[in-house]
Amino acid sequence: MKSPRTVVIAGIAALAMVGSLAACSQSSGSEDGKLELRVATFPPGADQAAYDAFAEQEKQFEKANPDIDVVGLEYEWTAPTFAAQLAGGSLPDVFTVPFTDSKTLLENGQLMDVTKEIDDLGYSDKFNPIILNEVTGSDGELYGFPRQAYANGLHYNRALFEQAGLDPDSPPTTWDEVRADAKIIAEKTGKAGYATMAAGNTGGWQLSVQADSRGASLQTDNGDGTYTSTIDNDATKSTLEFLHDLRWEDDAMGSTFDLDWGTINQEFAAGNIGMYTSGSDVYTALVRDFGMAPDNYGLTVIPTEDGGGVLGGGDIAVMPPTLDADTKAAAVKWIDWYYMQKLLNEDAAVTDAKALAASDQAVGTPVLPVLDKDTWDQQQEWIAPYVNVPQDQMTGFFDGIFEQTPVGEFKGQTQPIYALMDNLVQAVLTDQNADIDALLTQVDVDAQALLDQ
């Protein structure tokens, strides 16, 4: 027979195993009978003040909704982790995704249908119709709340402009001027006069932005669910030639050509880049997450020529399709309170702006209206006393943006085609003899193959 000691050891072994497996499962319980709602907060790297401001907002919401316990989770949208988090049940109950991915996700059945909730809240006819289209599935249903939109702009470092003897209050207005100023900055300061993103699909994104501003149309929607790739056009070619010449003839782009959204912001905030294009709302991240001195920041519109427009984007607040009815109802309350009311209601707008300003968070970052223009103008007036971003350093953008033609991102296989276009940018920046015509012909073939899948 077995000794008691053996039995005890075996029992401990079994318990340890069960315990460790149990530890792997996620608790979905709630505290004090409250419903636990897990919501996305900020990307990793946000400062303590941002969390303090969030804690204040969390408190306000919980006071108004005593049956809900809000739990803020650090969150950053990335395609690689999304599907695994969704399948594993570790996504927040409320999170945001960019327009570029919203169509694919909702067509894949990876987002919750919120048509009824948007109707009940009375928002359906309040949204800017172009933006509402971003969350509308082919079934006509709505799968998220558009919460923020932006246009791409030309960001520039005022300190580097001054060091190079340029006037920071007169940023360039044509692509030729951008090139000339970039060359001067590089010569006078030794820093990159101009840089562009080139990796992790952001190279394709920004190539689209710059090609669209020169009048490109990168894809044709055939209206029957099929698309034709038209990346190989004169505007894309002249954009690539522009980058090639800046790099190889002017030597004005520094020595790093594998920048993505995070690293280009880091370099720009550190004063190593004179100009680059990106979303107009990046100021918040530059100052909050990358430590940029607000005085050095400048923003103007992207130069447009040959009938070109400015590419916009934005993000939507969404829920995974797996939520139960109670959590969904709580999530809608949170989205309405946290993202929407501050756009519609004076008290909410002022309370939000006050809380943010009190924690030294950016108020007044340049964004575009997701609701109709009148509502947006009204909201801008409400928060005006609390604006703390240097809007006088962004006059080029505020004065010009509503004059520009907005352009949306192409819809077919957006991210995979951006990945293909990354290679175009990398090729012209790292190979002096890159054959731009051959590269463009090939990328159209590859993009069409993706679209035909």
Place this chain on the structure above:
Amino acid sequence: MTLTAKPAAATPPADEPGPPAASARPKRARRSPLTWIRGGGAWNLAFLAPMLIVFGVFSWGPIVQSVVMSFQKTNLVSPPVWVGLDNFARVLSDPNLSTAVLNTMYFAGLALLFGFPLPIIMAVLMSEVKRGKGLYSALAYLPVVVPPVVAVLLWKVFYNASPDGVFNTILGFFGIPPQPWLQSSATAMPSLVIEATWAAAGGSIIIYLAALIAVPPELYDAAEVDGAGIWRKIWHVTLPQLRGILFIMLILQVIGTAQVFLEPYLFTGGGPNNATLTVLLLIYRYAFQNSLGGAYGEATALSLMLAIFLGLLSWLYFKLTDRWSTN
């Protein structure tokens, strides 16, 4: 530990009354579940269970599941659809596959050229050192102790392509112009190999040093008596004596380099213009980068093909070298 450890337990004691046929039972009783439990089988299983379950759930389960997935189209949310060999066909017709295979072979070739002989040379030299052998071993092994991600990120800083980058500054001392390192298609892959060699050499050196200790000193004495110098001793004594370990290290290196992922993923993301796109990075891209979860089938199909290829390669290698590797 065996099922027959205590056969007597199943047999009634001789002084107890029992059926007349009891003496004929032991053979059958030995196989009964009760005997097995009494013999300690259940305890054995209980102690094995944590390991079996952990391996089953976290290792073998996913392997089997990924084989299944290679024949399916799934986004992990909607129910999977069986697609036969479609995933394999799509992977084989992808123009990036040939780029990835050639790049991986290029990496493996360079790593073999520089990374394979270097640790052998270092180990032989270190074994000849009379004093401070421990210090040299520790220094050689240090890169292995640095977490790989940290090492790559450090080297990324060293590879800064501006004239005031760390390596370019050092090259400047010798009048060599700044190099683009990771920022050019031509130099990106060799740059990756240099770091990978630095990172992996320490481990190999330790293994070779251990093997060198096992070489009988009288062989060197005999060679010396015959008038052999240091190089002849290395060529005729050391290397033949290390033959077995050399073959093992070679196949391990080939398998390791065929699965190279960390360096291209962290250094270049496969760029510039796919110059460092390797097979494993392509698998990662299928699964995660562009697809929003839509191409797990292609990813697992390519993984399966790579695993089969490496399995066959290892089998062939051992078959070919079987004769030579035995002392």
